[in-house]
Amino acid sequence: MMRIFFQKYGFLLVIWLPVGWLSLFFMLPLIEMINVSFSEARRAVPPYNPAFQIGEKGISFQPVFDNYLLIYDYWGDYLWPAVNSIRLAFFSTVWCLFFAYPMAWWIARSKKPLQHILLVLVLMPFWTSSLLRMYALIGLLNPNGVINDFLLWAGIIVTPIQMMQTDFSIYSGMLLTYLPLMILPLYASLVRLDNALLEAAADLGAKNWEIFRTIILPLSLPGVIAGCLLVFIPAVGEFVIPALLGGPEQLMLGKVIWTEFFRNRDWPVAAAIAIILIAIIILPVVYARYQDKEGLS
């Protein structure tokens, strides 16, 4: 009985479960955020007058554009954090790629039992809370933290190095958090690489660098793109890492949204900035999709 049911409807189930999940937990919140971004702020519960309403008078939609106009009027206040977010997210992605590529290569080229152990090791940091890992990092980087204490003790430095509240501490936090997200897709594309290709290239006299440039890199490009997206997208909107590890100079859009939401109590403007942030994030995704299609044809 069940078997017949699954044979008949299994396909639909497989398709509609994820669709239902995504519409419930991704599309609806997104639509609500767009709704709030076009609403008028007020002092009430909730603190905005919804643009889209289903009430006694039926369905009404009266968008207010003031929130986007306000961002436009004060663009100087928002541009710098936006540029800063993109800068920090971009270099975090570059650093992740720099460290992840050799690691992924090593894992992909290892013998089976070792490979599994290495993969588990890559995933292991996820077993502890990211917040705890950030506090551990603070314990390392602080002026009186482990690293400075050791360097002072060893006589290498005389005064503690200021590592916290710098770009360096942000990149450390980003790397610690996002490195596995870069390693895994790289590993997935490198492990499928056919050894015969590399041997053939070597037989024909290609140097290591040439093999890497003409064979390995192009074939692992989908993994590189996937890894970069997986790191860049959450990094650009990151809130916790710059809040804990960064100083005021590392102001990112995540904190700006926090400020609009909690300090100005302006949920609509906060939503509008978040929508703009999503637009910024979508650009590289669209570009990557475009690249993908190019690659296929």
Add this chain to the structure above:
Amino acid sequence: MKWGFVVAFSGFTAISGYALAEGNLNIYNWSDYIAEDTIANFEAETGINVTYDVYDSNEVLEAKMLAGSSGYDLVVPTADFLARGREAGAYQDIDLSKISNAKNQDADIQGQANNMLNSASAGLVYMWGSTGIAYNGDMIAERLGDDAPTDSWSLILDPENAAKLEDCGIAILDAPTDVLPNVMTYLGFPGTSTDKAHFEAAGEALSAIRPYLRYINSSQSINDIANGDICAAIMWSGDAFQAAYRAEEAENGHVIDYYIPKEGTNLWFDVMALPVDAKNVENAYKFVDYMMRADVAAENVNYVWYASGNKAAEASIDPEILSHPGIYPTDQAKEKLFVTPVYDTKTDRIVTRVWNRFSAGN
């Protein structure tokens, strides 16, 4: 007030949003803001099952109240946040006749809070305190001599002093509404002003000492000043005493003290209030009544080192706390204390902009 907003951010997910059965009470209070056994004693005495959650910033509490259906029956916002929340219709009036111990309340303190709240039935002041300067006397004296102005905002706000203290570390609260009005007082403007020019002048004064600041953060300085990583910080009174206590516990040789600057400072009041959609209202009243008992209130003060809104409690409060001018200000200091007005939306935006410019350092 305590710890980072980040911890609170993670606490977002920990909403206990239901309370249907009789005999429950859901309380949402500041972290480290109650004696260790108060809740257990209350449960033992009344049989009411208490769920006790904590937050560490007014903003987090406010967001939950404005979103509605928080599931909490009793919360403790600071008066200006409560005033705004009441305007939004997020809180209900309390019926003082149901709280027999309300007679223990300090009429003067409650009166000042009521003025700010524009109502006599918004809630009862739990604790109150000031914003001032916590400092490490030895480290300051090393750099500024024995006549260092450890009674004035100029210790930090005068760029000359700030420059000399840069190497031992200065920090400032990340709380614009508690810092900017005080900088205005230091500059000779009224701390209660909502004039844009005054806020901007305060922002410029802060920018002048910006290069010498270690950081702007509301929670980090407690540990750092206790460890000797920083030597002076604009802090809330209770946090400063928590730092002093930690330094004493650690026996690291650092002695931390706190003062209310002679130019004056703003007072704040944390008020026990009932959300409009509280489900266990009767139990909330029972709890407030319990908290208003003189002995219970005194135990809480002896634990958290903030001044109580409870006058009758003073008989059982540790004399060291009662006689400290940083906690219970002298009559002379009281004259210079002020209560900031509840800002409107436009002023909020001015305050945030001035603050962001200063903290970004441009």
